[in-house]
Amino acid sequence: MKLILVLTCQKCPDVVQALNLMSLLNPNISHTMIDGAIFREESENIMAVPAIFLDGEEFGNGRMTIQDILSSLGSKADPAEFNDKDPYDVLIIGGGPASGSAAIYTARKGLRTGIVADRIGGQVNDTAAIENFITVKETDGPKFSSALQDHINQYNVDVMTGIRASAIEKTDHGIDVTLDNGAQLQSKTVIISTGARWRKLEVPGEEALINKGVAFCPHCDGPLFEDKDVAVVGGGNSGVEAAIDLAGIVKHVTLLERNANLKADKVLQERLTSLPNVTVIKNAQTTEVLGDGAVTGLKYQDKNSGEEQTLELEGIFVQIGLLPNTEWLDNYVELNQANEIMIDRKNATSIPGIFAAGDVTDDRNKQIIISMGAGANAALNAFDYIIRH
Numbered sequence: 060m061k062l063i064l065v066l067t068c069q070k071c072p073d074v075v076q077a078l079n080l081m082s083l084l085n086p087n088i089s090h091t092m093i094d095g096a097i098f099r100e101e102s103e104n105i106m107a108v109p110a111i112f113l114d115g116e117e118f119g120n121g122r123m124t125i126q127d128i129l130s131s132l133g134s135k136a137d138p139a140e141f142n143d144k145d146p147y148d149v150l151i152i153g154g155g156p157a158s159g160s161a162a163i164y165t166a167r168k169g170l171r172t173g174i175v176a177d178r179i180g181g182q183v184n185d186t187a188a189i190e191n192f193i194t195v196k197e198t199d200g201p202k203f204s205s206a207l208q209d210h211i212n213q214y215n216v217d218v219m220t221g222i223r224a225s226a227i228e229k230t231d232h233g234i235d236v237t238l239d240n241g242a243q244l245q246s247k248t249v250i251i252s253t254g255a256r257w258r259k260l261e262v263p264g265e266e267a268l269i270n271k272g273v274a275f276c277p278h279c280d281g282p283l284f285e286d287k288d289v290a291v292v293g294g295g296n297s298g299v300e301a302a303i304d305l306a307g308i309v310k311h312v313t314l315l316e317r318n319a320n321l322k323a324d325k326v327l328q329e330r331l332t333s334l335p336n337v338t339v340i341k342n343a344q345t346t347e348v349l350g351d352g353a354v355t356g357l358k359y360q361d362k363n364s365g366e367e368q369t370l371e372l373e374g375i376f377v378q379i380g381l382l383p384n385t386e387w388l389d390n391y392v393e394l395n396q397a398n399e400i401m402i403d404r405k406n407a408t409s410i411p412g413i414f415a416a417g418d419v420t421d422d423r424n425k426q427i428i429i430s431m432g433a434g435a436n437a438a439l440n441a442f443d444y445i446i447r448h
């Protein structure tokens with residue numbers, strides 16, 4: 060297997076470790092790691108890392124755990140390992156900060172607690188610097204995730220990673236959660252904290268050019284665009300932070316905001332406008348990503364004049380917010396128009412016994428500390444529900 064990465068990428072270490080482990084354990088597997096930022100000739104046409112190649116063919120892109128890699132190779136966790144599990148008091152779906160906090164709270168109440176998650180850490184794994192988790196002046200995503208994992212491990216929590224929930228249903232005996240390997244778990248209560256993911260532009264050309272110039276993670280993929288012209292779409296905090304970050308690496312950054320004003324904090328806007336290689340275009344609605352095999356440009360409509368404009372560039376960083384991970388629920392609990400789970404002040408959903416917390420909910424603000432508070436609130440209210448039913 061061949062892995063192209065860059066050393067500043069937060070998503071890369073998991074993949075390196077997984078492939079190293081696989082090649083150590085299985086002599087039939089070999090693993091070559093290449094720093095794409097240094098060896099550009101080896102990584103020509105690679106616009107997003109980590110990029111994994113199996114026998115010369117593209118195999119995977121983005122963060123992958125060892126379980127992800129194994130399941131892409133066709134291996135699935137044995138349903139028998141799950142079907143025999145005793146029912147839980149609280150089953151938590153998702154592995155981010157909200158889930159970790161909920162699990163620690165319910166385990167401390169002596170409740171039989173389980174976590175079903177693709178991985179522990181959630182979006183935090185993709186975060187470079189965290190400076191607003193009060194009492195911790197500065198940390199980074201991987202450190203934060205590993206501290207979260209350690210803290211969960213202090214308690215009697217059944218952590219099932221590398222697996223996702225695919226359906227949920229309330230029955231006479233409790234709540235059934237179906238997993239993506241077909242196994243079923245039962246629980247008295249469930250806390251859904253499946254978080255959110257990057258929102259796409261949904262314009263022609265984007266889908267075909269993802270990882271071929273269309274990128275979402277500036278910390279990961281920024282170095283691959285050294286000395287190139289790029290755009291950042293989105294003028295909120297993450298868009299402006301991305302533009303500031305990229306301005307130190309690329310030749311020029313054009314930041315496109317569809318509204319008349321940037322939404323980012325004033326201090327970030329001031330920093331942005333002080334940079335010599337950044338242009339900000341407001342009232343610009345992105346309409347198309349251009350390129351055949353690799354991004355060559357972007358079209359946008361000037362909302363003032365109605366005219367269509369074209370920018371020539373090689374990279375587009377999309378920073379237009381998040382989409383809640385609620386598709387798997389198939390509207391079983393009530394969602395708002397943005398497909399976020401609607402909750403009350405107890406973090407209860409529309410179905411009694413099913414709670415929700417964190418970025419997956421209609422809570423307006425999405426932050427680690429807020430998700431953790433919500434996870435704790437959901438946990439305490441799940442406990443209250445259990446003692447009353």
Ligand SMILES: Cc1cc2nc3c(=O)[nH]c(=O)nc-3n(C[C@H](O)[C@H](O)[C@H](O)COP(=O)(O)OP(=O)(O)OC[C@H]3O[C@@H](n4cnc5c(N)ncnc54)[C@H](O)[C@@H]3O)c2cc1C
Pocket residue numbers: 152153154155156157158175176177178180181182183185186187188189190191192222223224225252253254255256384387416417418419425426427428430
């Ligand atoms: C680049 C970036 C930088 C950020 N920087 C900061 C910052 O500096 N400070 C701050 O406070 N916040 C920051 N945030 C926001 C913060 O990361 C989120 O608010 C927080 O992680 C939300 O936690 P959560 O537990 O609700 O969801 P998530 O972190 O999204 O975790 C949910 C997890 O559940 C998994 N999942 C989804 N569906 C299923 C399923 N069906 N079955 C099982 N598992 C599933 C997801 O894959 C994910 O791993 C940042 C976010 C990003 C993307």
